[in-house]
Amino acid sequence: MNNVSAKDSVVIIGAGQAGLQVADSLRSEGFAGPITLLNGEAILPYQRPPLSKDYLGIDSPATALPLRGPDFFTTQDITLHPGAAAAVDTQARRVTLTDGSALDYTHLVFATGAANRQLPCPGADLPAVHALRTLFDAERLQAALATARKVVVIGAGFIGLEFAAAARARGVEVTVLEYAPRPMGRALSATASDWFAARHRSDGIDLRLNEGVTAIHTEGAGLSVESTAGSHYPADLVLYGVGVNARTELAEAAGLATDNGILVDSSLRTAVDGVLAIGDCASFPQAGTGARIRLESVQNATDHGRHAARSIMGQNTDYAQTPWFWSTQGRIRLQIAGISDPSDEPVVLGDPANGKFSIALLRDGVLAAVESINSPADHVAARKLVAASVALPMEVLSAPGFSLKNFAKTVLAVPA
Numbered sequence: 001m002n003n004v005s006a007k008d009s010v011v012i013i014g015a016g017q018a019g020l021q022v023a024d025s026l027r028s029e030g031f032a033g034p035i036t037l038l039n040g041e042a043i044l045p046y047q048r049p050p051l052s053k054d055y056l057g058i059d060s061p062a063t064a065l066p067l068r069g070p071d072f073f074t075t076q077d078i079t080l081h082p083g084a085a086a087a088v089d090t091q092a093r094r095v096t097l098t099d100g101s102a103l104d105y106t107h108l109v110f111a112t113g114a115a116n117r118q119l120p121c122p123g124a125d126l127p128a129v130h131a132l133r134t135l136f137d138a139e140r141l142q143a144a145l146a147t148a149r150k151v152v153v154i155g156a157g158f159i160g161l162e163f164a165a166a167a168r169a170r171g172v173e174v175t176v177l178e179y180a181p182r183p184m185g186r187a188l189s190a191t192a193s194d195w196f197a198a199r200h201r202s203d204g205i206d207l208r209l210n211e212g213v214t215a216i217h218t219e220g221a222g223l224s225v226e227s228t229a230g231s232h233y234p235a236d237l238v239l240y241g242v243g244v245n246a247r248t249e250l251a252e253a254a255g256l257a258t259d260n261g262i263l264v265d266s267s268l269r270t271a272v273d274g275v276l277a278i279g280d281c282a283s284f285p286q287a288g289t290g291a292r293i294r295l296e297s298v299q300n301a302t303d304h305g306r307h308a309a310r311s312i313m314g315q316n317t318d319y320a321q322t323p324w325f326w327s328t329q330g331r332i333r334l335q336i337a338g339i340s341d342p343s344d345e346p347v348v349l350g351d352p353a354n355g356k357f358s359i360a361l362l363r364d365g366v367l368a369a370v371e372s373i374n375s376p377a378d379h380v381a382a383r384k385l386v387a388a389s390v391a392l393p394m395e396v397l398s399a400p401g402f403s404l405k406n407f408a409k410t411v412l413a414v415p416a
């Protein structure tokens with residue numbers, strides 16, 4: 001269905017960044033029919049990025065930052081429903097909620113997000129073992145951190161390292177166990193990943209690579225984390241961040257195709273008429289390559305939300321936004337533009353020793369991605385350059401005084 005009619009209604013399952021954005025954008029695109037946003041809980045949808053960063057400082061209580069104020073829902077005439085979807089009938093175009101009530105739709109958007117992977121070892125359910133996803137988790141974690149002396153973090157991904165840096169800044173002893181050979185290996189080039197490993201170690205974090213966890217035991221009043229290397233690490237608090245899985249179970253039960261995410265086309269529509277999927281739960285074709293990707297980021301969620309609103313309004317354009325990400329680990333601000341590949345050629349810009357530099361990643365002579373460390377001006381330029389797929393010859397990149405900002409000004413200048 002590509003033409004919106006005055007009688008159409010939209011139901012959005014999930015009120016995270018993606019779900020809220022599609023509701024918001026539908027109104028700004030002129031959609032006049034009923035919009036119901038299923039929140040699954042009774043509190044206003046809130047921002048998650050601060051949960052693993054700002055909320056873990058000594059003087060920063062975990063106070064929810066709403067994604068939109070309460071007035072937004074009234075002024076935009078959007079129903080924020082506390083209910084959760086239990087089943088979808090795509091033939092009848094009906095969503096049944098867990099309380100047995102039902103909502104009919106013309107357009108349905110899955111914005112169901114992702115769920116934390118569980119730690120697959122004995123002892124993972126002990127009370128001092130924490131995961132981090134919700135505001136409630138952050139509140140529990142902050143309270144536990146207030147008295148913790150020794151912390152073990154399992155997983156050197158974004159959650160694990162953001163938490164490890166925050167705990168270390170509070171003077172806590174921190175050990176990180178990562179079963180892969182590099183931290184943040186899923187998202188970062190080897191050059192950036194190695195720099196982060198060295199930096200966290202020099203800040204006093206005991207980062208153990210190629211070492212997973214086999215069991216967590218109680219020992220006296222605390223815990224002991226047994227590793228795959230046979231070591232035992234004492235802890236009074238364990239935090240694990242071992243990745244997420246897309247929440248696809250509802251879509252699968254409704255007969256939608258999934259494969260590491262709900263499969264959508266370049267306009268974010270599934271193969272079922274009137275049904276779209278966006279954000280962390282959606283597997284979509286990457287612009288340019290057509291390869292399927294699934295991204296877990298605020299930028300992807302909000303840009304998908306805007307695009308899905310346009311698709312519902314009948315516009316048939318391909319989603320082609322350049323991905324970008326950020327992470328704050330103690331005093332290190334990491335910003336990434338584009339998606340790197342292990343085969344990309346890295347070129348370091350600036351001086352890693354002073355903690356401010358970028359890594360340009362070249363693929364067939366084109367700037368494919370840039371990782372910036374405490375270099376926001378590089379990141380701003382990089383987003384434009386990566387979006388434009390500019391050719392960047394090595395002799396230009398390695399010339400003395402080269403700057404991404406100046407290069408962007410030169411190559412992206414619009415003629416008068």
Ligand SMILES: NC(=O)c1ccc[n+]([C@@H]2O[C@H](COP(=O)([O-])OP(=O)(O)OC[C@H]3O[C@@H](n4cnc5c(N)ncnc54)[C@H](O)[C@@H]3O)[C@@H](O)[C@H]2O)c1
Nearest residue numbers: 155156157158159160178179180212241242243296326327
């Ligand atoms: N800056 C950001 O973009 C940011 C920051 C925080 C959280 N998040 C969100 O939170 C999600 C979850 O973050 P995350 O850090 O859990 O995932 P992640 O995928 O970034 O990292 C998980 C890490 O855990 C390791 N691991 C997995 N199983 C393990 C095991 N049994 N023992 C030891 N190590 C193991 C993996 O090798 C990986 O390095 C992200 O996908 C993202 O959506 C994003």
